[in-house]
Structures are given as C-alpha cells and as structure tokens.
Amino acid sequence: MLDKKQLKKEQIMQSALELFASKGFYSTTIPDIALSLKMSVGNMYNYFKSKDVLAREIIQYISAYLGGKLRKINEEDISTKEKTRKIIEVYFKTASLKPEMIDYFLRIYLSNREVFKDGCEGMLCVNEFVTEIMIYFEEGVKCGDLREQDFFSAFGLFMGYLGGMVFLKGENVLPKDLNNYVDDIAFNIYKALSAE
Amino acid sequence: MKKKMRVLWLSAIACNGNTHSFLNYPYIEQFLDDFEFIYHPVIDSHYTLEDIVSKKIPCDVLLIEGAISKEFKRVDVSVVDIIEKYSKIVQKIVTVGTCATFGGIFRESGYEETSGMHFDQDKPSQKFQDLIDKTISVSGCPVHPEVLVNTLYAIKKEAILKLDNFLRPKEFYAYTIHNGCTRNEYFEYKVDNHRFGELEGCMFYDHGCQAPFTHGSCNKVLWNEVNSKTRAGLSCMGCTEPTFPKQNLFSTKKNMAIPENLPVGVGKRVYLTLAGISKAFKIDRLEKKLFDD
Numbered sequence: 290m291l292d293k294k295q296l297k298k299e300q301i302m303q304s305a306l307e308l309f310a311s312k313g314f315y316s317t318t319i320p321d322i323a324l325s326l327k328m329s330v331g332n333m334y335n336y337f338k339s340k341d342v343l344a345r346e347i348i349q350y351i352s353a354y355l356g357g358k359l360r361k362i363n364e365e366d367i368s369t370k371e372k373t374r375k376i377i378e379v380y381f382k383t384a385s386l387k388p389e390m391i392d393y394f395l396r397i398y399l400s401n402r403e404v405f406k407d408g409c410e411g412m413l414c415v416n417e418f419v420t421e422i423m424i425y426f427e428e429g430v431k432c433g434d435l436r437e438q439d440f441f442s443a444f445g446l447f448m449g450y451l452g453g454m455v456f457l458k459g460e461n462v463l464p465k466d467l468n469n470y471v472d473d474i475a476f477n478i479y480k481a482l483s484a485e
Numbered sequence: 486m487k488k489k490m491r492v493l494w495l496s497a498i499a500c501n502g503n504t505h506s507f508l509n510y511p512y513i514e515q516f517l518d519d520f521e522f523i524y525h526p527v528i529d530s531h532y533t534l535e536d537i538v539s540k541k542i543p544c545d546v547l548l549i550e551g552a553i554s555k556e557f558k559r560v561d562v563s564v565v566d567i568i569e570k571y572s573k574i575v576q577k578i579v580t581v582g583t584c585a586t587f588g589g590i591f592r593e594s595g596y597e598e599t600s601g602m603h604f605d606q607d608k609p610s611q612k613f614q615d616l617i618d619k620t621i622s623v624s625g626c627p628v629h630p631e632v633l634v635n636t637l638y639a640i641k642k643e644a645i646l647k648l649d650n651f652l653r654p655k656e657f658y659a660y661t662i663h664n665g666c667t668r669n670e671y672f673e674y675k676v677d678n679h680r681f682g683e684l685e686g687c688m689f690y691d692h693g694c695q696a697p698f699t700h701g702s703c704n705k706v707l708w709n710e711v712n713s714k715t716r717a718g719l720s721c722m723g724c725t726e727p728t729f730p731k732q733n734l735f736s737t738k739k740n741m742a743i744p745e746n747l748p749v750g751v752g753k754r755v756y757l758t759l760a761g762i763s764k765a766f767k768i769d770r771l772e773k774k775l776f777d778d
Contacts, residue, residue, distance in 0.1 A: 410765040411765030419761060420754055420758055426741040426743075427743040429741075430741045431745070439741075
C-alpha cells in the first residue's frame with residue numbers, strides 16, 4: 290500500500306503533468322501547481338524541492354508506470370508476435386487515456402535535456418521502461434523469433450515509430466484514432482524485427 | 486622415516502594436461518616427501534603400470550585423470566575395472582580435471598558412453614554410484630596444481646572438506662573466477678574496450694569472458710604464483726564447468742546486446758537495471774591506457 294506522502298506526491302505529479310500539457314512546461318510554475326491542488330506553495334516544497342526535481346521524478350513515475358505494464362506482457366506465456374502487438378496497444382492506450390504522460394515524455398523529457406542533465410544521465414530515469422523493452426528484445430532473439438542486431442537499431446525502430454505516431458496524433462494530423470493503426474503497425478514492426 | 490601417503494595417478498582418456506600442470510607445483514620436492522606415487526605417468530615410481538593393473542598394490546588415494554569409458558583400456562584392462570579394483574582399498578578418490586569430472590572434451594572421443602566419473606556434463610551419471618561418498622572432484626582444464634595438492638593434504642590431514650553439488654571442495658570452487666580479477670573496475674562500469682593481452686578493459690561484454698559464471702580460484706590462487714588468464718588479458722574459458730568446452734570462446738554470445746550468460750545468481754532485470762545505471766556514466770580514467778606514455 291502506498292503511504293500517504295507517496296499518494297500525495299503522485300497527485301502532485303498528475304496535476305503537474307496536466308498543467309504542463311495545457312500550459313507548457315516553462316510557463317507552469319510551482320505556485321500554479323500548488324493552486325490547482327489547493328495547497329500552499331510552502332507545503333508543496335515539502336514534497337518537491339524544486340521544479341527540476343519534480344520534472345525528474347515525473348519521468349521516473351511515467352517510466353515505472355509503463356515499465357510495469359510491459360513487465361506484465363513480458364511475463365505472459367505468449368509469442369513474440371503477440372507481445373509486439375500488446376506493447377503497441379498498451380503504448381497507444383496510455384497515449385489515449387493519459388495523453389499527458391506520453392506528451393511529457395516526447396515533448397518535455399526528450400526536448401529539454403538541460404532539465405534532466407543532473408540525475409537523469411543516459412537512460413537512468415527511464416530505466417524501468419527500457420529494461421522491459423530490452424527483455425522483450427532479448428527473449429525474442431533467444432527463442433529465434435527476432436533477428437539479432439544492435440539494441441539501438443531495434444529500439445529506435447520500435448520506439449521511434451510509436452513516438453512518431455503519438456506525436457502526429459497530438460498534432461491532430463492523424464485522420465483516425467490511434468487504435469485503428471495497431472494492426473498495421475504491429476505487422477510492420479514485427480516484420481522489420483523478425484528473424485524470417 | 487615418516488609414512489608417506491600412497492597415491493595412484495591413473496590416466497584414462499586424457500591429454501595428460503593435468504599431469505603436466507601438476508609438474509608446475511613449486512614445492513614438488515616437499516610434496517614428494519609427504520606423498521608417494523605408486524604410479525604416475527611421468528614421475529618415477531616403484532611400480533610399472535603392468536604391476537598396477539595385474540596386482541593390487543597398497544594405495545591410499547586414487548587420482549583419475551581423463552574421461553572414462555568401459556571400452557578404454559590400459560595394458561589391456563578396462564579403466565573401469567582398474568578403478569573398481571583400487572576404489573575398494575583407497576580412502577579417497579579424486580577426479581583430477583574436467584574430463585574426469587564431467588567428461589570434458591573427451592566426451593567426443595568416440596569411445597562408448599564416455600563421461601566423467603559421476604557426471605556426464607551436469608547430469609549425474611549412474612556409474613560408480615557406490616563410490617560417490619569417497620570422491621572429491623577438482624575440475625579445471627587443467628586443474629590448478631595448488632588446488633590438487635591442497636586437496637591431497639586435506640585428505641592426508643583428515644580435514645573435512647565441504648563439497649559443492651559437483652563434489653568440488655568449496656574452499657576452491659565456491660568463488661567465481663571473477664572474484665579477485667584485476668579488471669573488476671572495468672566490469673563495474675561496463676567498459677570492455679579490450680585488446681587481447683592488454684591490461685585495460687573487462688572482457689565479459691564482448692570478448693567471451695566466462696569468469697562471472699565460472700567457479701574456481703584462478704584469481705585467488707594465482708597460476709605459477711604470478712598471474713591468471715584474465716589478469717594477463719585473455720578471457721576465462723569456463724574450464725572448471727560441466728559445459729566446458731563451449732564454442733566461440735573469444736566472443737560474448739548476446740541477444741540484442743544482452744549477454745546470454747549473466748553473472749551467477751543475478752536476475753535479468755537486476756542486471757539490466759544496474760547496467761542502465763553504470764552505462765549512464767562515462768569514467769574517463771577507465772577509457773584511457775593505464776600507462777599513458
């Protein structure tokens with residue numbers, strides 16, 4: 290069970306995420322976030338010492354959220370092809386239900402590296418998510434479904450594709466809902482990574 | 486005159502690598518003051534192999550080198566029969582080296598049902614079941630001479646040796662070869678960047694080093710009292726393990742960048758989490774030559 294402080298921290302992160310998505314990261318201040326939760330600014334600092342600290346914890350929170358979903362898929366006794374589809378579904382579902390999360394990842398985390406340079410070096414703050422993607426690849430290669438290749442060439446293909454689609458969705462360029470693309474994207478990604 | 490412990494060194498299907506490695510034991514004169522070989526392939530003894538095979542010469546310890554098959558004979562007698570004869574009179578049996586313990590490379594020898602004395606690779610063998618309590622295994626290709634000698638002294642002193650699941654003394658085999666390797670810093674920060682024979686870099690990531698999942702004391706009890714493979718800049722080949730020898734010993738088998746064999750007892754998620762953390766940092770000192778001149 291989450292303790293009270295952790296629960297409050299998650300509430301703050303959720304509100305911050307929504308404000309970042311609507312107002313933008315730099316235009317949102319700690320007082321804005323405090324106000325949205327009817328908290329005093331002073332109390333807010335009991336939870337996060339600065340906006341940068343909050344920013345780093347949010348990316349870890351998102352990574353843990355998505356990593357947890359992916360871990361369940363990795364632990365299922367299903368083929369790599371089915372796992373591929375399920376990972377895409379989870380990613381798109383998160384983008385639809387919690388658009389602020391993926392938005393934060395793509396527009397804030399990846400675009401404002403100066404905020405994350407201390408404490409989020411390399412993939413430190415997205416470790417849980419990346420670890421599950423690595424396990425998905427590793428097990429796929431080990432059982433002969435996926436072709437052995439450099440991790441980043443596979444990772445870039447997979448996550449770049451999904452990120453690109455969510456980005457297009459955010460720009461209101463996609464004519465259809467994300468779910469309508471799952472079949473084709475799962476086919477394309479699996480075909481590109483497959484050992485066949 | 487003090488009583489020497491009488492030892493029979495019996496070679497089965499072997500390259501005699503252990504025999505020769507044993508000759509590098511630095512205190513062999515002292516050893517031969519305390520032990521007498523009733524027969525050894527290259528050290529003079531009172532008896533010939535014919536004597537050993539045709540008679541039952543009093544003996545305290547039977548050392549077996551090489552893989553075992555009923556078909557393989559010494560002086561026209563099956564090694565299995567020789568082992569059975571002497572096993573009845575000795576206090577202890579020691580399987581010397583990986584072939585005698587697990588079958589090793591000579592599992593491929595073509596003799597019928599070739600294996601180690603109690604194990605066929607990692608599978609327990611049904612042969613010699615009644616001798617398990619008498620046996621100690623000292624695997625390695627070859628076995629480290631000090632490991633063999635110290636095991637023999639433990640037998641002589643009637644010291645109780647705790648054994649692992651492959652009957653190997655924990656004193657020497659509870660460790661991994663990684664333990665004591667001078668390249669541990671490179672391992673910790675995931676820097677391979679190695680060229681064979683050079684001092685820098687950890688060979689686990691790209692160069693096939695099996696030290697983190699191989700049991701033995703090579704980096705604790707040094708070879709010739711000076712060095713080890715990994716210290717000298719060559720990957721550990723896993724020679725003490727039932728899986729020895731593997732193929733492609735100089736490259737790390739990876740599945741999409743993740744080593745297929747991880748350090749003993751380390752789960753994949755734990756390994757990847759730690760790897761992610763240490764990969765995030767670049768330690769300049771570990772990227773440079775140690776002696777930069």
